[in-house]
Amino acid sequence: MKGLLETVIRGLGNGSVYALLALGFVIIYKATRVISFAQPALMLAGGVAVSHLAEVTGFYAAVPLAGLLVAGVALGVERAAIRPMVGRPAFVVAIITLGVDVVVRVVVNAFIGRDVRQVGDPWGFARVELGPLVVQQRWLAMLAVTAALVAVLFAFFRHTRHGLAMRAAAHDQEAALAQGISVGAVFALSWAIAGFLAAVAGAFAGTGQGIEQSSWVIALKALPAIIVGGLDSLGGAVAGGLVVGVVESLFQSYQGEYAPWLGQNFAVVSPYVVMLVVLLVRPYGLFGTREVERV
Amino acid sequence: MRSRCLAVAAALVALVPACGVIRGDDERGGGVRAPGVTAEPCPFAVDKKKGCIYLGTVSDLTSGPFAALAVPITDAQKAFWARVNKAGGIGGTYEVDVTTYVRDNKYNPEVHRQVYNEMKDRVLALAQTLGSPTTAAILGDLKAGSVVAAPASWTSAWEFEDVIVESGSNYCVEAMNSVDYAVEAHKPRSVMAVHLAGDYGADAAAGAKIAARRNGLTFTDVETPSGATEQGRAITEITKRRPDLVILTTGPADAATIVGQAAAAGFRGRFIGTGPTWNPALLKSPAAPALKALYEQSSPGRPWNADTPGHRAMREALPGVTPNDGYTSGWAWAYPMKAALEAMVAGGDVSRKGLLAAVRKLRTVDYEGMLPPEAGNYADDPDTAIFRQTVVNRVDDKAPTGVTIVKDFYVGPTARAYTFDGPCFAKL
Numbered sequence: 001m002k003g004l005l006e007t008v009i010r011g012l013g014n015g016s017v018y019a020l021l022a023l024g025f026v027i028i029y030k031a032t033r034v035i036s037f038a039q040p041a042l043m044l045a046g047g048v049a050v051s052h053l054a055e056v057t058g059f060y061a062a063v064p065l066a067g068l069l070v071a072g073v074a075l076g077v078e079r080a081a082i083r084p085m086v087g088r089p090a091f092v093v094a095i096i097t098l099g100v101d102v103v104v105r106v107v108v109n110a111f112i113g114r115d116v117r118q119v120g121d122p123w124g125f126a127r128v129e130l131g132p133l134v135v136q137q138r139w140l141a142m143l144a145v146t147a148a149l150v151a152v153l154f155a156f157f158r159h160t161r162h163g164l165a166m167r168a169a170a171h172d173q174e175a176a177l178a179q180g181i182s183v184g185a186v187f188a189l190s191w192a193i194a195g196f197l198a199a200v201a202g203a204f205a206g207t208g209q210g211i212e213q214s215s216w217v218i219a220l221k222a223l224p225a226i227i228v229g230g231l232d233s234l235g236g237a238v239a240g241g242l243v244v245g246v247v248e249s250l251f252q253s254y255q256g257e258y259a260p261w262l263g264q265n266f267a268v269v270s271p272y273v274v275m276l277v278v279l280l281v282r283p284y285g286l287f288g289t290r291e292v293e294r295v
Numbered sequence: 296m297r298s299r300c301l302a303v304a305a306a307l308v309a310l311v312p313a314c315g316v317i318r319g320d321d322e323r324g325g326g327v328r329a330p331g332v333t334a335e336p337c338p339f340a341v342d343k344k345k346g347c348i349y350l351g352t353v354s355d356l357t358s359g360p361f362a363a364l365a366v367p368i369t370d371a372q373k374a375f376w377a378r379v380n381k382a383g384g385i386g387g388t389y390e391v392d393v394t395t396y397v398r399d400n401k402y403n404p405e406v407h408r409q410v411y412n413e414m415k416d417r418v419l420a421l422a423q424t425l426g427s428p429t430t431a432a433i434l435g436d437l438k439a440g441s442v443v444a445a446p447a448s449w450t451s452a453w454e455f456e457d458v459i460v461e462s463g464s465n466y467c468v469e470a471m472n473s474v475d476y477a478v479e480a481h482k483p484r485s486v487m488a489v490h491l492a493g494d495y496g497a498d499a500a501a502g503a504k505i506a507a508r509r510n511g512l513t514f515t516d517v518e519t520p521s522g523a524t525e526q527g528r529a530i531t532e533i534t535k536r537r538p539d540l541v542i543l544t545t546g547p548a549d550a551a552t553i554v555g556q557a558a559a560a561g562f563r564g565r566f567i568g569t570g571p572t573w574n575p576a577l578l579k580s581p582a583a584p585a586l587k588a589l590y591e592q593s594s595p596g597r598p599w600n601a602d603t604p605g606h607r608a609m610r611e612a613l614p615g616v617t618p619n620d621g622y623t624s625g626w627a628w629a630y631p632m633k634a635a636l637e638a639m640v641a642g643g644d645v646s647r648k649g650l651l652a653a654v655r656k657l658r659t660v661d662y663e664g665m666l667p668p669e670a671g672n673y674a675d676d677p678d679t680a681i682f683r684q685t686v687v688n689r690v691d692d693k694a695p696t697g698v699t700i701v702k703d704f705y706v707g708p709t710a711r712a713y714t715f716d717g718p719c720f721a722k723l
Contacts, residue, residue: 010527118581121581205524208552209523209548210580
């Protein structure tokens with residue numbers, strides 16, 4: 001039981017990184033109806049920015065600074081590459097975000113070099129006792145920071161003018177425009193928030209193990225997370241990220257013992273298996289909106 | 296609009312062949328004596344009266360998992376051949392160019408094959424083909440064209456290929472010697488091989504398995520994917536089964552995660568990493584204390600700061616670089632190619648077939664002390680020719696590449712007795 005709970009906490013820690021990334025995907029999707037494939041590059045940029053800034057400011061100050069820096073980059077990307085494509089099919093814009101991802105990664109790779117860069121986090125692999133459980137401090141830190149950011153984000157959408165404007169634009173862009181809401185500003189804000197969240201995810205993905213050129217692949221695990229949770233549900237993104245993290249962690253710990261016939265390293269594909277199962281049962285995800293189309 | 300798109304697409308397609316010219320891949324004019332051999336001097340010739348032998352390099356130069364090793368390997372080989380050219384070239388008639396045809400494989404077999412195909416008609420041989428799965432992707436072509444290639448990998452499969460001029464013990468021998476060394480030094484009762492898939496990781500794991508059986512130790516095989524975030528299962532297996540010895544054959548970031556997290560979970564067994572598993576940058580990671588306490592590093596040769604004529608020449612030729620044993624490996628790998636080129640020119644048949652014939656006659660190579668001469672035996676049958684000595688290092692943050700020798704060139708009883716009749720990884 002102790003081992004199971006420790007495995008779940010590890011999964012929740014890693015899952016909270018996936019949740020932050022998934023939130024970015026969903027916020028952009030709700031605002032623009034486009035899945036942004038630039039999130040991996042923004043995550044990498046955040047991790048790398050923290051690794052450089054932490055040498056000067058320390059880790060705690062470097063994380064928000066890197067978040068703001070990457071939010072600025074995301075704003076620039078939205079203004080230069082995405083805004084001119086408003087009105088084009090979502091598929092075309094999604095392909096453009098793929099191109100943006102490659103370009104940003106090429107630039108960021110120059111700041112990584114060939115070795116692994118450490119993000120300067122204070123936890124390393126240090127552990128802490130929680131009653132009978134012994135867990136890594138960084139997993140608790142990931143979970144706590146994600147919980148705080150999610151709380152702030154949900155308060156922003158519920159109680160602030162800009163947050164309400166984003167919800168209105170997500171619900172019906174034309175009606176929002178008619179009410180004087182700047183849909184362009186909503187697009188920009190959604191990219192900035194997604195960039196900030198991706199940067200924080202990148203910083204926490206680098207804790208303990210560092211950031212290298214191939215670290216961007218971590219962000220791909222947010223894709224099954226958003227499908228599991230539902231493409232247009234913020235709560236679903238958080239739940240999906242945590243589910244993916246926990247499922248992956250459980251497979252890493254127990255599949256070899258209980259289902260060795262699945263072969264070694266089934267944990268790598270387990271998030272995608274969960275995604276397929278959810279798609280079969282609930283095609284719009286656990287918390288997604290069921291779309292009704294007249295034919 | 297559609298026509299404009301078509302026009303842009305057509306322009307891009309038209310640019311593709313032009314790229315070759317932009318890169319300087321144009322067919323060289325008169326004086327071509329064989330593929331990759333010209334009577335004209337090399338582009339940066341020391342002596343313009345000499346002809347030029349072009350050697351290609353296909354390496355992991357930017358984004359692959361071994362870029363931190365591959366770039367120093369490539370730079371060391373450029374310095375090695377510059378030194379050869381300054382010393383009079385090959386047979387007094389040719390200089391060697393290893394700078395014109397250098398391409399990035401991104402550690403992807405498909406890319407490797409593609410860039411090799413682009414250069415293959417313009418080079419005599421390959422000064423470097425990095426990676427086991429990547430080189431396997433062009434092996435058929437190398438054999439069909441009698442193209443000799445120096446690998447930047449140590450899989451046991453190369454022992455059975457005439458066109459490959461490998462240097463140093465393969466991963467399989469290295470792991471055998473590591474287990475035998477540990478039996479002496481740490482008295483383990485159980486061994487676990489944690490390794491990447493394929494003929495890098497599986498080759499070492501097979502060697503560990505053979506040595507574990509010979510020493511009467513229990514053996515567990517754990518294949519793990521590449522990527523620091525994917526090591527959860529490997530860490531769980533180590534902390535659950537608690538082997539006395541782990542033979543680790545992964546990338547450096549994977550190794551730091553595995554050793555660091557296993558140690559944090561209370562694991563106190565020993566780790567011995569196979570050559571490419573180490574990178575001195577790991578000493579800046581949170582895993583550094585665990586690496587210093589639990590980790591040793593096997594390698595096919597001595598590290599950067601060893602005191603041999605070859606090591607001294609390398610250090611003199613590479614002033615100001617940050618020490619890295621990629622340089623050491625790259626430099627050592629070039630000696631057999633130099634010996635074969637000299638024998639080919641002396642024999643008078645300056646061609647691919649002439650070079651391959653010269654390789655087949657090499658029984659020893661002068662590595663200037665970096666490796667024993669018998670490491671360059673390409674004439675005898677594989678089981679006789681295989682070099683079976685490796686080195687074991689400990690982590691030392693004061694050493695230039697983070698490691699110092701604890702056991703110099705050594706053959707364990709397992710490797711000494713083992714009969715190699717095929718690549719080890721096929722027997723895991």
